[in-house]
Amino acid sequence: MTTTAPRPTAPVEKAANPRWITDWHPEDPRFWETTGKRVARRNLIFSILGEHVGFSIWSLWSVLVLFLTPEYGFSTDPKHAAAEKFLLTTLPTALGAVVRLPYTFAVAKFGGRNWTVVSASLLLVPTVVAAFVVTPGVSYGTLLLVAALAGVGGGNFASSMANINSFYxxxxxxxxxxxxxxxxxxxxxxxxxxxxxxxxxxxxxxxRVMLAIYIPLIVLAALGAALFMDNIAHVRNEKRAMRDATKQAHTWIVSVLYIGTFGSFIGFGFAFGQVLQNQFGSHFLTDGKIDAVKVAYLTFLGPLVGSLIRPVGGWLADRVGGARTTFWNFVLMAIAAAVVFVASQQDSLGLFFVGFVTLFVFSGVGNGSTYKMIPAIFRTKAQKDVADGGDAAAAEHESRRLANAVIGIAGAVGAFGGVLVNIAFRQSFLSSGTGDGAYLAFIGYYVVCAVVTWVVYLRVSQHRLEGV
Known part of the structure; x- marks a missing residue:
């Protein structure tokens, strides 16, 4: 195992522009303890704020559809109205997946702090536009267009993760x-x-009261990034990283796994309220009509616990290994999806809710463990290169360069999994009036992901990467 030579203890060195750090060595213990940790923590705090607001705007329409009645251009036929609402939440998911790739490029092009300011500010576009057009009498086509704009919030995750990866x-x-x-x-x-x-x-x-609440939060996130975040100069100099990352088999393997974890989380987050309304609507009636407030009381819990548990997935991966954590997590996700399927068959809202919240929990754990695998994979490859006679500094830089790029690619592909989840629900409800077909598809995919994780990263083999 290689070690980094101690560097003199000194403040973080910045370029002529004080927002650019030119000397950043987090693997050096003395540098990290004296100055690096404090700077990294400050950037992490404001990165979380920007990403938090981005996710809120990205998933805005999963909540707005609970407000919208046929007066907002929906079909009066319940089956078709359900399909229309699933399409309304699918579009921002799809655009969010697409913009994650250029957002990852943007960190290297413009700097992490600079792009956080821009990406946070862009959230004003879908929010302000929605505030003007979401009124009774609006056409369904207009709603589709405005909902798609919210996809820009999905890109914040990719740029934020690529940026923070370089700080730690x-x-x-x-x-x-x-x-x-x-x-x-x-x-x-x-x-x-x-x-x-x-x-x-x-x-x-x-x-539109929701939009009035979020507009000042967006402004606050942009100002926080502008005043308190930094750019790292060497990240900007990482040329052709995305192109090189696409040639790595591990890029696509991890992306497939991330569809199962993050794709499930964001897809379920967008769809859960609609699934409850459409499949268990009789449990939420007030005066003969579905009460959106009763539905909303249940919908937030799954995304909440899935989000809170995500750092636990990263923590477990740091201690017992990302691949091992991810493998067992997929096994448990398959079991939880089977519980949801059984509950759907028995029309048991209580069992259904427990099973779905459990799915949210394990999707959150898997999000953390899968992302931990990315830098570990390329760091291990770098150590193998050094053992074969390669330059330690060059190998370390290459591992960071590729890991940042793969974080963007996997984030984009994983977000597309959210599109697949909504499409699966839409088709299942159109064909049978329930989500049973979608639940069976989820079980199958989780089993495939568990097998892939075991075969590639855990099976005893001379080609396996140790320590992932």
Whole structure:
């Protein structure tokens, strides 16, 4: 195992522009303890804030659909209205997946702090536009267009994770990335809680109150990044990293796994309220109509626990290994999905809710452990290169360069998993009026992911990467 030569204890060195750090060595213990830890923590705090608001805006329409009635352009046929609402939440998921790739590029192009300011500010576009157009009488086509704009919130995650990955040493990446992602993911639950409060106070007729709450929060996130975050110069100099990462088999393997963890989390977060309304609507009736407030009381809990548990996934991965944690996590996700399927067959809301919340929990754990695997994979490959006679500094830089790029690619592919979840629910409800077909598909996918994790990263083999 290679070690980094001690460096003189000194403050963080910045370029002529004080927002750019030119000397950053988190693997050096003395540098980390004297100055690096403090700077990294400050950047992490404001990164979490920006990502948190981004996730809230990305999942905005999963809450708005609870407010919207046929007066907002939906079909009066319950089956078709359900399909229309699933499409309404699928579009921002899809755009969020697409923009994650350029958002990852943007960190290297413009700097992590600079892009956090821009990406936070861009959240004003879907929020302000929705505030103007979400009124009774609006056409369904207009709603689709405005909902798609909310996808920009999905890109914040990729740029934020790539940026924070560069601030922390290898031994702390799982915890740091878990905190960053968990603090962002909890934005899904936060906006659902805000939606519940608005429904319970202002009423179903005032969805735009939610937007008035979030506009100042967006401004606060952008200002916080501008005033308190930093750029790391060597990240900006990482050329062609994304192209090189696409040639790595591990990039696509981890991406497949991330579809199962993050794709499940964001897809369920967008769809859970609609699934409850459409499959268990009779349990939420008030005066013969489905009461959106009663539904909202249940929808926020799954995303909340899934977000809070994500750092635990990173913490477990730091201690027992990312691959081992991820493997057992997929086994448990398959079992939880089977419980949901059985509950659906028996029309048991209590068992269904417990099974679905359990799915949220394990999707959160898997999010943390899978992301921990990314830097570990490329750090292990770098150590093998050094053992074969390669340059230690060059190998370390290459591992960071590729890991940052793979974080962006896996984040984009994983977010597309959320699209697949919503499409699966839409098709299942259209064809059978229940989500049973979707639940069976989820079980199958989790089993495949468990097998892939075991074969590639855990099976005894001379080709296996140790320590992942």
């Amino acid at each position: 040493p290898q031994r702390l990446k799982g915890t740091a990335l878990g905190l960053n992602a968990g603090g962002g993911n909890i934005g899904v639950a936060a906006i659902q809680i805000v939606g519940l409060l608005v429904l319970a106070t202002a009423g179903k007729e005032h969805p």
